[in-house]
Every structure is written in C-alpha cells, then in structure tokens.
Amino acid sequence: TCAFAGQKKVLAAYEEAVKCGYSGARAGRLHTPHGVFDTPMFMPVGTQATVKAVSPRELKEMGAQIILSNTYHLYLRPGTELVAEAGGLHRFMDWDGGILTDSGGFQVFSLGPLRKITEEGAAFRSHIDGSTQFLSPEIAIKAQMNLGADIIMAFDECIPYPAEYQYAKLSTERTTRWAERSQKAHTRSGQALFAIVQGGMYQDLRRVSANDLVSLDFPGYGIGGLSVGEPKPVMYEMLEQTVPLLPENKPRYLMGVGTPDCLVEAVRYGIDMFDCVFPTRVARNGTAMTKSGRLVVKNAAYAKDFLPIDENCGCYACQNFSRAYIRHLLKADEIFGLRLTTIHNLYFLLDFTKKMRQAILEDRFLSFREEFLAQYCK
Ligand SMILES: CN(C)CCSCc1cc(N)cc2c(=O)[nH]c(N)nc12
Numbered sequence: 001t002c003a004f005a006g007q008k009k010v011l012a013a014y015e016e017a018v019k020c021g022y023s024g025a026r027a028g029r030l031h032t033p034h035g036v037f038d039t040p041m042f043m044p045v046g047t048q049a050t051v052k053a054v055s056p057r058e059l060k061e062m063g064a065q066i067i068l069s070n071t072y073h074l075y076l077r078p079g080t081e082l083v084a085e086a087g088g089l090h091r092f093m094d095w096d097g098g099i100l101t102d103s104g105g106f107q108v109f110s111l112g113p114l115r116k117i118t119e120e121g122a123a124f125r126s127h128i129d130g131s132t133q134f135l136s137p138e139i140a141i142k143a144q145m146n147l148g149a150d151i152i153m154a155f156d157e158c159i160p161y162p163a164e165y166q167y168a169k170l171s172t173e174r175t176t177r178w179a180e181r182s183q184k185a186h187t188r189s190g191q192a193l194f195a196i197v198q199g200g201m202y203q204d205l206r207r208v209s210a211n212d213l214v215s216l217d218f219p220g221y222g223i224g225g226l227s228v229g230e231p232k233p234v235m236y237e238m239l240e241q242t243v244p245l246l247p248e249n250k251p252r253y254l255m256g257v258g259t260p261d262c263l264v265e266a267v268r269y270g271i272d273m274f275d276c277v278f279p280t281r282v283a284r285n286g287t288a289m290t291k292s293g294r295l296v297v298k299n300a301a302y303a304k305d306f307l308p309i310d311e312n313c314g315c316y317a318c319q320n321f322s323r324a325y326i327r328h329l330l331k332a333d334e335i336f337g338l339r340l341t342t343i344h345n346l347y348f349l350l351d352f353t354k355k356m357r358q359a360i361l362e363d364r365f366l367s368f369r370e371e372f373l374a375q376y377c378k
C-alpha cells in the first residue's frame with residue numbers, strides 16, 4: 001500500500017488511506033525519518049524555530065507530531081548555514097518529531113516589502129534590517145536542505161486575492177516551472193519535497209496547476225493560494241476542483257488553514273495536513289478556542305469564573321487552572337497567561353484532528369461533521 005515504493009528521495013510514504021463512506025475524507029499514516037504520523041493532522045507553527053510560548057516537551061505532551069518552521073525567517077536570521085552547523089533544525093530546537101519548512105515564497109510576498117518578481121526569483125527587502133535579499137527555487141531548496149526538515153516545500157508564488165485571470169495564469173505557470181527547478185535542486189535523500197498547487201480562484205487554472213504538478217511526480221502536494229482573504233465557499237470550491245486530481249495515495253497539505261469549521265470541511269474534501277498561526281496568535285491576545293466557538297478569557301465576565309476554559313478539555317491549562325486565574329494573568333501581562341491560552345488552543349486543534357481521524361476510522365465522519373458544525377459558531 002505504500003505507493004511510494006521505488007520512489008527516489010522520498011520518505012513521506014502514505015499508507016493506504018482508510019476511506020470513510022463519503023468520497024473525500026480519509027485517515028492515513030505519513031512515514032518520515034522522524035516517525036510515522038497519523039492524519040488528518042494539525043501542525044503547530046514554529047516560525048523562528050520555536051512554537052511561541054511553549055517548549056518541545058509540552059508540544060510532545062499535547063500530541064504534536066509535525067511542527068512547521070519558515071525558511072524565510074531562518075534564512076534572514078540566524079542563517080540556514082548556522083543551523084546546519086548546529087546539527088540541523090531538529091538538534092537546534094531540540095525537537096525529535098517531524099518538521100516541515102515552508103519555502104519562503106509566501107513570506108516574501110506577505111512580509112518583506114516586495115521589490116520584484118522575475119522568472120529567476122523574488123527580490124525583496126528584509127523586514128528585519130531592510131537589506132536587499134533574493135530568493136529563487138535553488139536558494140530556497142538549498143536553505144531547506146541546510147535546515148534538514150523532513151518535508152520541504154517547492155518555491156512558489158502565493159497569488160494575492162483578488163487577482164486578474166491573466167496574472168493568475170502567468171504566475172501559476174511560473175510556479176510550475178519553479179517547482180521543476182526546485183525538484184532539480186533537491187539532492188538531499190531522506191527528505192520529501194512537496195509541490196504547491198496554485199491557480200488563484202480560477203477553476204481551470206487550479207486544474208492545470210494540479211495536473212502539471214502531478215505529472216512532475218512529487219511525494220506530496222501543498223494546496224497554496226487559499227486562506228488569503230477569499231470567502232470560505234470560494235476556498236471550498238477550489239478544493240473541490242483540485243483535490244480529486246491529486247493522487248489518492250499521497251498526502252495533501254492545505255497551507256495556512258485554519259479554523260475548526262474550515263478543517264472539518266477540508267477533511268471532507270480529502271485534505272490530510274493543516275497549519276495555521278491562528279491558534280497561537282489569538283491565544284496571545286487572550287482568546288481561547290472551544291467547540292462552541294471563541295471564548296475571550298480576558299473579558300470581565302470571567303473575573304469570578306472559577307471553572308476551566310473547557311471542563312471537558314484534557315490540556316494542562318484546563319486540568320489545573322480557572323478562567324479567573326488565566327484572566328488575571330492576562331490582565332497583569334504575565335507571560336504564564338499567554339502560555340496557558342497557547343497550550344489550550346494547540347491542544348484543542350491537535351485533539352480536534354485526532355477526533356476527526358477516529359470518526360473516519362469508525363466510519364461516522366459525516367455525523368461527526370454535522371454535530372460539530374451545529375454547535376460551532378464561527
Ligand atoms: C508557518 N506558516 C506561517 C507558514 C506556512 S503556510 C504559509 C502559506 C499560507 C497560505 N495561505 C498560502 C501559502 C502559499 O500559497 N504558498 C506558501 N509557500 N505558503 C503559504
């Protein structure tokens with residue numbers, strides 16, 4: 001069932017997916033040099049080689065399997081050669097689970113004041129010191145080989161939303177040429193390179209992008225250019241056009257997504273992997289995620305609420321502390337407050353994907369989805 005048998009340079013093998021009654025949802029297992037991991041999975045984001053406010057030990061405790069880091073940030077600071085000298089990203093940050101690095105394309109367009117995109121690559125100014133920088137498929141792949149993640153991403157352009165059809169078409173064609181250059185530059189065995197499907201919000205461009213990248217034969221596929229401000233129904237429509245064209249026995253990673261309602265819909269379409277800064281970012285301004293929606297712990301309403309954030313939650317915060325205590329810490333700008341809300345939000349999403357996997361294995365995913373969406377207010 002490992003359809004990757006015989007694939008060179010690939011370790012992200014994908015065991016036979018267990019399909020539930022509905023067409024898309026599936027439960028799989030992802031093989032990497034740092035372990036075999038269950039999907040669907042949520043991947044905590046550790047942009048600068050740390051998942052903000054939590055330790056690797058806490059991440060392991062809450063069930064994190066694969067975490068993300070960003071090539072763009074580590075390339076600018078401290079430099080990917082330095083990380084390589086330190087023994088690679090796993091050693092540097094003391095994380096022995098899986099690591100996936102994004103290729104930098106997205107961050108160049110979303111962070112650095114963009115200078116210029118050409119066929120060769122993207123010139124930009126560093127958001128740290130304003131220095132002129134340049135990323136190309138070859139540079140981004142070299143940087144990711146230095147970092148040593150288990151899964152790395154091809155260098156792509158995340159097309160802004162909205163975008164004119166003609167721009168989306170030219171950019172998507174270039175991203176496919178960049179994917180081929182990424183493949184040629186990728187010489188590190190024991191590391192899986194995923195391509196990234198683009199195509200803007202145009203059905204035909206999404207299909208062309210998926211078909212072209214599938215014919216280049218990657219061990220896994222990111223779906224990019226979504227969760228960039230488009231309405232959710234448009235995102236789902238792009239998934240409906242794209243996912244069925246991707247090989248069933250290869251992992252699909254929906255980049256930058258997302259909230260629990262988006263996760264359950266994307267799993268329905270056959271997505272396996274997710275990452276999103278949302279849980280850690282909203283935690284830092286005192287918002288906790290629950291199955292009924294968001295709970296702003298900082299609100300005065302919780303000043304004397306001695307219940308946990310969620311009494312059915314198994315996380316360290318909910319097992320030991322009250323809303324009143326966490327609100328007190330947040331109001332007092334105590335770092336421990338941010339740590340507790342972050343721990344809860346990460347645990348919530350990791351547990352949510354585990355519950356989806358269980359529902360798929362027990363062939364009750366559709367009722368799980370119905371019940372969840374009925375209770376969750378966006
Ligand atoms: C760690 N995260 C903050 C970054 C990982 S996910 C970033 C990310 C998010 C979104 N929405 C789209 C794209 C995209 O189209 N391409 C790339 N390379 N990355 C993307």
Ligand SMILES: [Zn+2]
Nearest residue numbers: 313315318344
């Ligand atoms: Zn909790």
